[in-house]
Amino acid sequence: MTVVWQCQGVNPSAAPAGAVRQGSLRELNLALVLGRIAAAPRPPSRAALAAETGLTRATVSAVVEDLVAGRLVTEAEPQPRAGAGRPARGLVLAGDGPAGLGLEINVDYLAACVVDLAGEVRHHSVHRADLRPVSPADALGQLVRLAAGARAAADAQGLTLAGAALGVPGLVDEAGRVRLAPNLGWRDVPVPELLAGHPPLTETVDGVPPLVVDNEANLAALGELHAGDGPGSFLHISGEVGIGAGIVLDGALYRGTRGWSGEIGHIPVRPDGPPCRCGGRGCLEQYAGQEAILSAVGLTGADLPADTAPNRLAELAEAGDATVLNALHEAGAALGVTVASVVNLLDLDTVVLGGGYAPLAPWLRPPMLAEIDRRVLTAAWAPVTVRVATLGATAAAVGAAGSVVRRIIARPAGWLARL
Amino acid sequence: MTVVWQCQGVNPSAAPAGAVRQGSLRELNLALVLGRIAAAPRPPSRAALAAETGLTRATVSAVVEDLVAGRLVTEAEPQPRAGAGRPARGLVLAGDGPAGLGLEINVDYLAACVVDLAGEVRHHSVHRADLRPVSPADALGQLVRLAAGARAAADAQGLTLAGAALGVPGLVDEAGRVRLAPNLGWRDVPVPELLAGHPPLTETVDGVPPLVVDNEANLAALGELHAGDGPGSFLHISGEVGIGAGIVLDGALYRGTRGWSGEIGHIPVRPDGPPCRCGGRGCLEQYAGQEAILSAVGLTGADLPADTAPNRLAELAEAGDATVLNALHEAGAALGVTVASVVNLLDLDTVVLGGGYAPLAPWLRPPMLAEIDRRVLTAAWAPVTVRVATLGATAAAVGAAGSVVRRIIARPAGWLARL
DNA sequence: TCATTTAATTCAACCACTGAACAAATAGCG
DNA sequence: CGCTATTTGTTCAGTGGTTGAATTAAATGA
Numbered sequence: 001m002t003v004v005w006q007c008q009g010v011n012p013s014a015a016p017a018g019a020v021r022q023g024s025l026r027e028l029n030l031a032l033v034l035g036r037i038a039a040a041p042r043p044p045s046r047a048a049l050a051a052e053t054g055l056t057r058a059t060v061s062a063v064v065e066d067l068v069a070g071r072l073v074t075e076a077e078p079q080p081r082a083g084a085g086r087p088a089r090g091l092v093l094a095g096d097g098p099a100g101l102g103l104e105i106n107v108d109y110l111a112a113c114v115v116d117l118a119g120e121v122r123h124h125s126v127h128r129a130d131l132r133p134v135s136p137a138d139a140l141g142q143l144v145r146l147a148a149g150a151r152a153a154a155d156a157q158g159l160t161l162a163g164a165a166l167g168v169p170g171l172v173d174e175a176g177r178v179r180l181a182p183n184l185g186w187r188d189v190p191v192p193e194l195l196a197g198h199p200p201l202t203e204t205v206d207g208v209p210p211l212v213v214d215n216e217a218n219l220a221a222l223g224e225l226h227a228g229d230g231p232g233s234f235l236h237i238s239g240e241v242g243i244g245a246g247i248v249l250d251g252a253l254y255r256g257t258r259g260w261s262g263e264i265g266h267i268p269v270r271p272d273g274p275p276c277r278c279g280g281r282g283c284l285e286q287y288a289g290q291e292a293i294l295s296a297v298g299l300t301g302a303d304l305p306a307d308t309a310p311n312r313l314a315e316l317a318e319a320g321d322a323t324v325l326n327a328l329h330e331a332g333a334a335l336g337v338t339v340a341s342v343v344n345l346l347d348l349d350t351v352v353l354g355g356g357y358a359p360l361a362p363w364l365r366p367p368m369l370a371e372i373d374r375r376v377l378t379a380a381w382a383p384v385t386v387r388v389a390t391l392g393a394t395a396a397a398v399g400a401a402g403s404v405v406r407r408i409i410a411r412p413a414g415w416l417a418r419l
Numbered sequence: 420m421t422v423v424w425q426c427q428g429v430n431p432s433a434a435p436a437g438a439v440r441q442g443s444l445r446e447l448n449l450a451l452v453l454g455r456i457a458a459a460p461r462p463p464s465r466a467a468l469a470a471e472t473g474l475t476r477a478t479v480s481a482v483v484e485d486l487v488a489g490r491l492v493t494e495a496e497p498q499p500r501a502g503a504g505r506p507a508r509g510l511v512l513a514g515d516g517p518a519g520l521g522l523e524i525n526v527d528y529l530a531a532c533v534v535d536l537a538g539e540v541r542h543h544s545v546h547r548a549d550l551r552p553v554s555p556a557d558a559l560g561q562l563v564r565l566a567a568g569a570r571a572a573a574d575a576q577g578l579t580l581a582g583a584a585l586g587v588p589g590l591v592d593e594a595g596r597v598r599l600a601p602n603l604g605w606r607d608v609p610v611p612e613l614l615a616g617h618p619p620l621t622e623t624v625d626g627v628p629p630l631v632v633d634n635e636a637n638l639a640a641l642g643e644l645h646a647g648d649g650p651g652s653f654l655h656i657s658g659e660v661g662i663g664a665g666i667v668l669d670g671a672l673y674r675g676t677r678g679w680s681g682e683i684g685h686i687p688v689r690p691d692g693p694p695c696r697c698g699g700r701g702c703l704e705q706y707a708g709q710e711a712i713l714s715a716v717g718l719t720g721a722d723l724p725a726d727t728a729p730n731r732l733a734e735l736a737e738a739g740d741a742t743v744l745n746a747l748h749e750a751g752a753a754l755g756v757t758v759a760s761v762v763n764l765l766d767l768d769t770v771v772l773g774g775g776y777a778p779l780a781p782w783l784r785p786p787m788l789a790e791i792d793r794r795v796l797t798a799a800w801a802p803v804t805v806r807v808a809t810l811g812a813t814a815a816a817v818g819a820a821g822s823v824v825r826r827i828i829a830r831p832a833g834w835l836a837r838l
Numbered sequence: 839t840c841a842t843t844t845a846a847t848t849c850a851a852c853c854a855c856t857g858a859a860c861a862a863a864t865a866g867c868g
Numbered sequence: 869c870g871c872t873a874t875t876t877g878t879t880c881a882g883t884g885g886t887t888g889a890a891t892t893a894a895a896t897g898a
Contacts, residue, residue: 020444020447020448020451020855021473021474021855021856022444022854022855022856022883022884022885023855023884023885024444025439025441025443025444025854025855025884025885025886026884026885026886028439029439029885029886032439045844045845045846046845046846047844047845047846054440055440055886055887056886056887056888057845057846057847058846058847058848058849058886058887058888059885059886059887060846061846061847062885062886083843083844083895083896083897084842084843084844084895084896084897085842085843085844085845085894085895085896086843086844086845086846086893086894086895087844087845087894087895088844088845088846089845089846171796171797179800232676233675233676245764247764247765249668249673254668254765255766256652256765256766256767257651257652257766257767257768257801258766258768258797258800258801259766260766260796260797260801261764261765261766262764262766263763263764263766263796263797264763264764266763266794266795266796267759267760267763267764268756268759268760268794269690270689270690271688271689271756271790272689278794278796279793279794280759280793280794281793283794337687337690338760340686340687340699341686341687341757341760342764344682344683344685344686345664345666345680345681345682345683345686345761345764346666346673346675346680347674347675347676347677347678347679347680347681347682348675348676349676349677371690374698374699374700375685375687375697375698375699375700375702376685377590377679377682377685377697378590378677378679378682381598381677382676382677382679439886440886440887441852441853441854441885441886441887442853442854442886444853444854444855444885445853445854445855448854448855464875464876464877465876465877466875466876466877474855474856475855475856475857476876476877476878477855477856477857477877477878477879477880478854478855478856479877480877480878481854481855500864500865500875501865502864502865502866502874502875503864503865503866503872503873503874503875504863504864504865504873504874504875504876505862505863505864505874505875505876505877506863506864506875506876507875507876507877508876508877
């Protein structure tokens with residue numbers, strides 16, 4: 001079996017673009033029913049699923065039988081019902097079936113987590129370490145050890161790891177190679193090759209590579225998508241050392257033609273502004289990046305580790321520090337200008353502040369909203385919501401693990417065939 | 420039968436998200452085979468289609484039989500073949516089946532055109548008239564007369580109009596109401612109601628409304644998509660009096676959550692720049708809009724009708740007029756800054772200059788490319804192409820008509836059921 | 839106790855695809 | 869000219885999966 005390592009597919013279309021064969025029918029309906037079970041607020045009965053989907057109850061029963069046999073779904077306790085009639089048997093996603101392993105490498109920590117089909121985080125571990133002075137190979141070695149712990153925890157809970165995803169703060173190509181991770185100091189790091197020496201994290205399942213490497217901001221947006229209520233469209237802004245964003249359009253992550261979408265940190269705010277590392281001038285990162293905010297306050301990254309800086313700034317702002325308040329106001333205004341561009345372009349109704357921006361949201365939001373209201377053409381008819389991410393700093397790892405189980409929910413036939 | 424008028428669906432997904440019933444199988448395969456026939460560079464045989472799609476020849480034959488019976492496909496003359504074997508019978512889209520009616524209302528002209536299944540423009544007519552002083556009702560009255568002529572031309576060629584689409588330079592809501600068309604001076608114009616008095620342009624077919632109202636820039640991008648070679652992702656910039664854009668992602672127009680995407684004219688270039696009509700400051704339109712370019716040259720819109728201004732400017736630039744060259748350079752640079760933002764956000768590989776920008780492209784391109792190279796993070800690995808639109812000023816009307824026939828190609832079952 | 843109501847299963851019918859066999863139409867070759 | 873090889877397209881029995889109606893299951897309420 002050839003083990004292929006690759007980046008998350010550039011655009012995974014849920015529906016098969018190819019031939020629709022006899023068996024595709026069952027495949028599609030398995031996905032349809034499982035998707036409804038996953039999206040339902042409370043365990044639905046077979047009858048309810050039939051009514052929702054338009055399939056007959058006979059078909060739903062047959063499909064559910066397959067799902068239960070494959071350990072993807074289990075029956076919940078009968079719900080007490082109001083009125084007459086045989087009580088419904090509720091269906092829920094299995095808590096002891098396949099699970100996803102999520103990994104994250106960031107500037108000053110490594111993280112691993114395990115998420116089950118229902119989206120519950122069943123294991124989570126973080127290893128703090130400044131990874132900038134460490135070689136990529138050593139960093140990945142540490143990651144493998146963390147992953148082994150996560151795998152043991154999954155086994156102990158009766159979960160089967162069905163795949164893994166790794167988030168990296170940088171640009172990843174289709175082969176899983178990290179082309180550029182500026183804040184980590186990585187350039188052209190062949191993650192798959194470096195991991196090849198270690199025992200693979202999981203086995204290849206149904207043609208899906210055992211490990212998918214993806215941009216951290218993309219995975220964080222996916223985490224937010226699955227944590228939120230239902231699909232939709234939003235921009236998820238991850239304010240780490242750099243500024244990245246994940247774009248969710250109609251419930252699907254948009255990755256761009258090469259998978260490099262969401263680089264809002266380098267959207268020009270003032271074309272003649274201060275020069276940026278990237279070669280441009282006046283990029284958003286120069287106004288709202290963590291280092292920009294810190295230096296406006298008279299601090300540098302050397303004074304504060306990157307992961308504690310946001311909370312420290314929030315404390316100072318809470319205490320009424322005028323310099324900090326002013327710096328956050330400026331950063332928020334720059335974010336607002338950029339978000340206005342994005343909303344004018346994409347007509348989004350929601351923007352989510354994640355990563356390091358989450359604790360700073362109370363101070364960033366007002367200037368953001370002011371700029372958005374002023375600059376978005378359709379703001380009068382269609383207000384834009386700016387909200388705080390529901391997942392905290394763990395968003396990328398949880399999103400990575402979630403992307404694995406979501407793939408199973410979107411295409412259960414692959415998992416069932418594996419049995 | 421209730422006649423419903425509506426805006427183009429916000430996000431028409433090709434594949435059914437709902438239940439996959441017995442008959443859906445055939446529906447999907449009809450669409451699959453017809454789509455391949457439409458996309459093929461030369462008339463494919465049934466055997467070739469079977470090989471391409473993965474269906475058996477038997478199934479392809481059955482599907483093709485349905486398509487031929489429904490006048491969507493006809494057999495071409497047998498192709499001369501190299502080597503032994505029974506000669507293949509090539510399949511082509513029918514030139515005498517359903518066709519689409521495309522309409523456009525713009526500042527100083529009305530247009531109508533008829534496009535057949537194969538994408539050929541079978542009729543095209545333009546009526547020049549300054550529509551700013553005319554009431555919306557009167558303008559639509561003129562449009563209805565133009566449409567009647569187009570319908571007669573279609574009838575004369577044996578074509579059946581299967582629907583119509585109307586492009587308007589403004590924001591359109593789901594009900595087909597024009598919320599705002601600044602350059603036309605329209606505000607909250609209920610196009611469907613105003614057209615209700617006139618005989619409908621076509622009958623409702625299979626639940627699809629007879630007339631779809633959409634943004635002109637969106638339709639122009641669709642026209643460019645269908646005129647080009649295959650799907651892909653690009654930004655199509657329509658430089659009319661205002662600046663609009665259509666966003667095509669993976670071969671599908673992205674309309675945004677309310678259908679108001681692509682308003683790049685109001686993306687801020689310099690947040691503290693000159694005030695804009697929209698209430699913001701330093702919008703792209705202030706630097707690269709037609710009026711901005713003209714006033715930089717010392718002219719006003721009163722001197723030149725909007726539709727001749729671009730060609731006039733091109734002549735002056737060709738002659739080496741330094742003021743004009745400078746104005747175009749500035750406009751191109753502003754466009755480049757904005758496009759860099761878009762590419763950083765969406766990771767597109769192609770930008771198309773359409774509408775009034777097409778004749779000016781030789782002068783706009785160099786400064787655009789310079790800004791893009793400087794400001795796009797991934798420019799070093801993934802060059803961005805800036806090309807001129809292949810359709811001329813007719814893009815919106817042709818795109819509108821094309822959207823009608825494309826809908827049939829994407830979902831032929833609806834058309835077949837109508838018979 | 840029994841009618842009523844809702845849930846889930848069973849089963850014959852049917853629809854569309856599959857795979858193999860077959861008919862059709864041509865080129866190449868002796 | 870006839871024969872074989874080759875490729876196209878059709879026919880037909882077989883099969884998988886959905887359908888719809890009938891049936892069984894399990895509760896409530898009068």
